[in-house]
Amino acid sequence: MPFHMYMASESDSHSNDNQESLKSSVRRLQSEMRDLSESAQQLLTEKLVLESEVAQVKKRASRLEEEIRNLRSPPMIIGYIQDITDEGAIVRSSNGTVFLVSVNSRIDESRLVSGARVALNQDTLSVIEILDDSWDPLVVTAEIIEKPDVSFDDIGGLDEQISKLKETVELSFKSPESFRNFGIDPPKGILLTGSPGTGKTLLAKAVANSTDAVFLGIVASELAQKYIGEGGRLVRELFDLARNKAPAIVFIDELDAIGSKRLDTATSGDREVQRTLMQLLAEMDGFESLENVKIIAATNRPELLDEALLRPGRFDRIVEVPMPDEEARLAILNVHTSKMPLTKGVSLQNLAIKTEGFSGAKIMSLVTEAGVSAIAEGRNKVSKSDFSKALRVVERNADDSSITSNDRLYD
Numbered sequence: 075m076p077f078h079m080y081m082a083s084e085s086d087s088h089s090n091d092n093q094e095s096l097k098s099s100v101r102r103l104q105s106e107m108r109d110l111s112e113s114a115q116q117l118l119t120e121k122l123v124l125e126s127e128v129a130q131v132k133k134r135a136s137r138l139e140e141e142i143r144n145l146r147s148p149p150m151i152i153g154y155i156q157d158i159t160d161e162g163a164i165v166r167s168s169n170g171t172v173f174l175v176s177v178n179s180r181i182d183e184s185r186l187v188s189g190a191r192v193a194l195n196q197d198t199l200s201v202i203e204i205l206d207d208s209w210d211p212l213v214v215t216a217e218i219i220e221k222p223d224v225s226f227d228d229i230g231g232l233d234e235q236i237s238k239l240k241e242t243v244e245l246s247f248k249s250p251e252s253f254r255n256f257g258i259d260p261p262k263g264i265l266l267t268g269s270p271g272t273g274k275t276l277l278a279k280a281v282a283n284s285t286d287a288v289f290l291g292i293v294a295s296e297l298a299q300k301y302i303g304e305g306g307r308l309v310r311e312l313f314d315l316a317r318n319k320a321p322a323i324v325f326i327d328e329l330d331a332i333g334s335k336r337l338d339t340a341t342s343g344d345r346e347v348q349r350t351l352m353q354l355l356a357e358m359d360g361f362e363s364l365e366n367v368k369i370i371a372a373t374n375r376p377e378l379l380d381e382a383l384l385r386p387g388r389f390d391r392i393v394e395v396p397m398p399d400e401e402a403r404l405a406i407l408n409v410h411t412s413k414m415p416l417t418k419g420v421s422l423q424n425l426a427i428k429t430e431g432f433s434g435a436k437i438m439s440l441v442t443e444a445g446v447s448a449i450a451e452g453r454n455k456v457s458k459s460d461f462s463k464a465l466r467v468v469e470r471n472a473d474d475s476s477i478t479s480n481d482r483l484y485d
């Protein structure tokens with residue numbers, strides 16, 4: 075082989091080798107590249123997972139910090155706003171002391187009204203928050219009516235009782251100075267005694283209406299039975315609320331449920347009832363009679379009441395609400411039929427005679443029953459026969475309920 079040919083073939087094989095090695099390097103680099111981008115992808119995923127874990131841990135940490143802050147923050151005191159002045163709010167804390175305090179600027183001023191329930195800082199007593207009324211446990215117990223829509227005109231046959239209530243409640247709300255001038259205390263409490271359905275609640279609501287007072291009603295038997303262990307506290311809160319909403323009428327129905335004579339038998343239930351009664355007596359003794367709060371209580375069984383309740387300064391005015399006589403029944407019939415179209419044949423006078431022994435509540439159901447009968451028959455006036463039918467229905471209902479109550483007695 076000539077020398078130049080030999081040279082050429084040698085350089086050819088050399089370049090072939092180079093190309094091969096280049097190719098294999100490229101392949102190696104490509105595979106390395108693939109591996110690297112795979113692991114980059116993996117790292118990226120791991121990074122994302124870790125980032126989301128960090129976010130979660132941070133969230134948990136801030137939740138725990140919040141919890142720690144809550145645990146460390148002192149308890150707040152509950153109080154009521156009495157007045158708002160340029161210097162701040164006058165509040166009464168739950169233990170009865172009155173303070174002038176500052177108000178958190180975040181609080182909506184329109185909600186800062188006297189009587190509002192507020193949370194106070196324990197150290198500075200500044201108003202931190204206004205509590206919703208629905209937080210008040212009393213709301214579930216008491217019937218609170220800002221201004222009852224019952225007036226004295228809606229009550230029939232109780233003129234004497236109305237004028238006694240006017241003397242005691244209206245006069246002391248409207249002109250307390252006359253009592254002061256004579257150096258006497260107006261009565262704090264009035265006890266209405268009488269059979270069920272004779273209009274005791276109605277009287278209390280009407281007097282609240284005529285004096286523009288708030289009506290706060292509770293049923294004593296519910297206090298004693300439903301809120302075991304809470305009776306005393308609820309009585310205290312009820313009076314607090316009454317003072318803050320004054321002028322107010324506190325109406326305690328079925329007073330005998332907490333105010334019966336104290337017996338020697340002392341079951342835990344009895345002790346609870348007694349605690350509630352003691353709290354009631356303490357509250358009645360603890361407030362000034364001119365404080366614009368009057369307590370009206372009602373009972374069907376005055377003979378059962380503890381003497382302590384009837385002492386001066388407590389329920390020292392007793393107003394008897396009798397079963398209506400014929401004249402009173404006529405007045406009650408007039409009240410309840412005042413907006414009812416009647417045919418000429420209906421004689422209320424006759425009905426007053428026929429309803430002997432009926433309470434006001436029973437007369438009201440009679441009138442309602444007669445009205446329902448006319449409506450059911452598509453008439454636009456109530457007739458004598460509607461009343462006759464209604465009389466039979468009401469008598470039958472009364473018989474049924476007396477049978478069931480007797481049954482219960484022999485259970």
Ligand code: ATP
Binds near residue numbers: 275435
């Ligand atoms: P209880 O002892 O059962 O609580 P009460 O004496 O408080 O009864 P109320 O609740 O006042 O009786 O009366 C029940 C309903 O009877 C009243 O809403 C009213 O419609 C009617 N009523 C009772 N008495 C009279 C009355 N003198 N005049 C007009 N309506 C009356």
